[in-house]
Every structure is written in structure tokens, then in C-alpha cells.
Amino acid sequence: MAKKRSSSRAWLREHHADPYVQLALKEGYRSRACYKLKEINEKDRLIKPGMTVLDLGSAPGGWSQVAVELVGNSGRVIASDILPMDSLADVEFIQGDFTEDAVLERLLATIGSAPVDVVLSDMAPNMSGLTAVDQPRSIHLVELALDLASQSLGDGGCLVSKVFQGEGFESLMKQARSQFDRVLTRKPRASRPRSREVYLVASGFGG
Numbered sequence: 001m002a003k004k005r006s007s008s009r010a011w012l013r014e015h016h017a018d019p020y021v022q023l024a025l026k027e028g029y030r031s032r033a034c035y036k037l038k039e040i041n042e043k044d045r046l047i048k049p050g051m052t053v054l055d056l057g058s059a060p061g062g063w064s065q066v067a068v069e070l071v072g073n074s075g076r077v078i079a080s081d082i083l084p085m086d087s088l089a090d091v092e093f094i095q096g097d098f099t100e101d102a103v104l105e106r107l108l109a110t111i112g113s114a115p116v117d118v119v120l121s122d123m124a125p126n127m128s129g130l131t132a133v134d135q136p137r138s139i140h141l142v143e144l145a146l147d148l149a150s151q152s153l154g155d156g157g158c159l160v161s162k163v164f165q166g167e168g169f170e171s172l173m174k175q176a177r178s179q180f181d182r183v184l185t186r187k188p189r190a191s192r193p194r195s196r197e198v199y200l201v202a203s204g205f206g207g
């Protein structure tokens, strides 16, 4: 127990000293993660005014805040997470476990018939610390995000998804390449260097 307490104290120290945490507090964002999406979007120019964006694994809401800014008044942001999320102006939120069919159905019903332009997924499973358990869980979440992307994106649509490098990564990239014109990975500056996390950026759906 003592070891656990000291490691969570170390985590808190690192978290408070983190420049992206400080910046998020100063600029009114709900997460340091928002700077990952900002950097990806600055490079790849995916989210534009008037677009419809789906944000999977949205809580506490940093990516949704960025998406709302980018789509503007004429756009639409639909967000979802297994956890509750404090309401955000101009964000339609659906709470539920994305691995459940009922949640997928609610999302599809909310999206309606108009195609989505960009699917975002920053979903990450609760980490057990055991790669053999965590890696397949995280790959499964990306597969489900790819599946929803293929059901909801219009021609030319995009997907940005967190992926952990390791077993299953290459086959995911292959799957994405079969559905999108252009597939690459980004490691934004706000993504901790020691993390195996990268972001799959796929554009040109159905090309």
C-alpha cells in the first residue's frame, strides 16, 4: 500500500509540473490531451467549419472543446464515453460502453442519415499494467472505432485514433489502408515519449 501511495504521489507531482497541464488550466481546456488533437489538426487540416465530428472516449471533454471551436456554429459535435461528462455547449453527449451494441445503436441513431466528416477516438482501456491484457483491449477499441467510421463516414471522411504500438498494430494499419486513401501515424509533442501511444490519422475514406 505504501508503495502504491508513493507512486500516486509521484504521478501527481509529474502531472502538476507538466507544461501541457499548466497550459490547459490557463486556457480553460478540460484536458492536456486537447493539445494532441490541436497539433494533429494543425498538421493534417482535418476538422473544418461546418463539419460533423464524432468524439469517442470524450471525457473529460478536451477534444470535444477543440472540435467545437474548429467546426464553429454551423458544425456538429457528438461525443461519447463510458464515464459521465460535464455538459459542454454545442456537444451532444451519449454515455455508455462503446463495446456494447446498444451504445453503438444509440450513436448511429443520434448521427442520423447525414454522413460524419471526422471520427475521433482517444479511447484507452483501464490499464492493468499487463501488456498481454491491455494491448488486445486497446486494439479492440480501435477496431470498433474503425468499424463505426466505416458505417458513418461520408466519402473523403477522416479518422483519428489513439493506438498503442505492439501486437495487432500492423494489422490495424493494414485494415485502415484498405478503407482510406492516406494513412499515417503521428506522435504529438503532448504525448509522453515513454508511452507506446501514437495516433493513427486516416483520410480520404472510401477512396
Ligand SMILES: C[S@@+](CC[C@H](N)C(=O)[O-])C[C@H]1O[C@@H](n2cnc3c(N)ncnc32)[C@H](O)[C@@H]1O
Pocket: 030, 031, 033, 034, 056, 057, 058, 059, 060, 061, 062, 063, 064, 080, 081, 082, 083, 096, 097, 098, 099, 122, 123, 124, 125, 126
Ligand atoms: C485519454 S481519455 C480521453 C481524453 C479526452 N480526449 C479529452 O481530451 O478530454 C480516454 C477515455 O476513453 C474512455 N473509454 C475507455 N474505454 C471506453 C469504452 N469501452 N467505451 C467508452 N469510452 C471508453 C475512458 O473512460 C476515458 O474517458
